[in-house]
Amino acid sequence: MPARTATLCCTPLTEAALSAADATEVASLLGALADPVRLRLLSIVAAQGEVCGCNLEGPLGKSQPTVSHHTKVLAEAGLITSERRGRWVWWRPVPERLALLRQVLGGQ
Amino acid sequence: MPARTATLCCTPLTEAALSAADATEVASLLGALADPVRLRLLSIVAAQGEVCGCNLEGPLGKSQPTVSHHTKVLAEAGLITSERRGRWVWWRPVPERLALLRQVLGGQ
DNA sequence: CCGATACATTGATGAGCGTCGATGAGAGCA
DNA sequence: TGCTCTCATCGACGCTCATCAATGTATCGG
Numbered sequence: 001m002p003a004r005t006a007t008l009c010c011t012p013l014t015e016a017a018l019s020a021a022d023a024t025e026v027a028s029l030l031g032a033l034a035d036p037v038r039l040r041l042l043s044i045v046a047a048q049g050e051v052c053g054c055n056l057e058g059p060l061g062k063s064q065p066t067v068s069h070h071t072k073v074l075a076e077a078g079l080i081t082s083e084r085r086g087r088w089v090w091w092r093p094v095p096e097r098l099a100l101l102r103q104v105l106g107g108q
Numbered sequence: 109m110p111a112r113t114a115t116l117c118c119t120p121l122t123e124a125a126l127s128a129a130d131a132t133e134v135a136s137l138l139g140a141l142a143d144p145v146r147l148r149l150l151s152i153v154a155a156q157g158e159v160c161g162c163n164l165e166g167p168l169g170k171s172q173p174t175v176s177h178h179t180k181v182l183a184e185a186g187l188i189t190s191e192r193r194g195r196w197v198w199w200r201p202v203p204e205r206l207a208l209l210r211q212v213l214g215g216q
Numbered sequence: 217c218c219g220a221t222a223c224a225t226t227g228a229t230g231a232g233c234g235t236c237g238a239t240g241a242g243a244g245c246a
Numbered sequence: 247t248g249c250t251c252t253c254a255t256c257g258a259c260g261c262t263c264a265t266c267a268a269t270g271t272a273t274c275g276g
Binding site for chain 2: 263264265266267268273
């Protein structure tokens with residue numbers, strides 16, 4: 001859960017050409033979202049506000065290792081955060097991270 | 109240039125869980141952007157407003173077939189449009205497409 | 217026509233990724 | 247201490263994708 005230092009760049013890509021470095025950083029963030037399973041995972045977590053990992057396998061229809069893999073990718077991208085409670089891991093969204101993406105994509 | 113029927117879904121993924129079908133559609137759109145070269149390509153086109161294809165190879169530092177490949181991917185995603193003028197192909201951004209993405213990502 | 221230029225397509229190659237079974241690491245309970 | 251449950255990691259498989267050389271297609275100038 002290395003929170004990804006991630007100041008991210010960012011002038012919107014509609015205003016000026018991205019540098020190669022910025023483009024790589026933004027691309028990796030977008031890549032974390034460019035997967036149907038991870039999009040549904042994030043939407044479930046964001047809609048609920050807080051979700052136990054044990055309640056993800058079912059809705060996603062994926063194996064436990066696969067779900068664990070996707071949560072890891074989203075967490076490393078800074079889009080969700082984890083908190084351990086006993087045997088369970090609870091996941092919460094990081095709205096600022098999505099807002100940052102919208103800004104890069106030309107948000108005002 | 110099959111303009112991608114693409115009404116796209118879209119309730120923001122922060123409000124309700126995405127369906128599998130919607131997630132796949134959004135993921136493919138995000139996938140078109142989740143590449144450093146395509147991000148820079150789009151940023152160049154968006155910043156200029158209109159760019160000749162012959163002026164892309166240089167700034168991107170990629171071979172002609174590679175650039176052609178990326179423009180095709182972005183065009184099929186509906187993010188840019190092409191117009192032929194003599195021997196040249198001019199590329200223009202499709203801002204509504206980016207706006208749609210921002211909306212799915214939780215834009216107001 | 218003929219050569220040159222801009223772009224698209226093809227085919228091949230190498231890297232990366234999604235998936236899952238098997239296994240490991242921790243936490244709780246009896 | 248054992249057993250169970252949740253989650254993370256590992257290893258392997260199959261598929262997709264980015265890249266480029268070679269080739270094809272279309273346009274313009276002479």
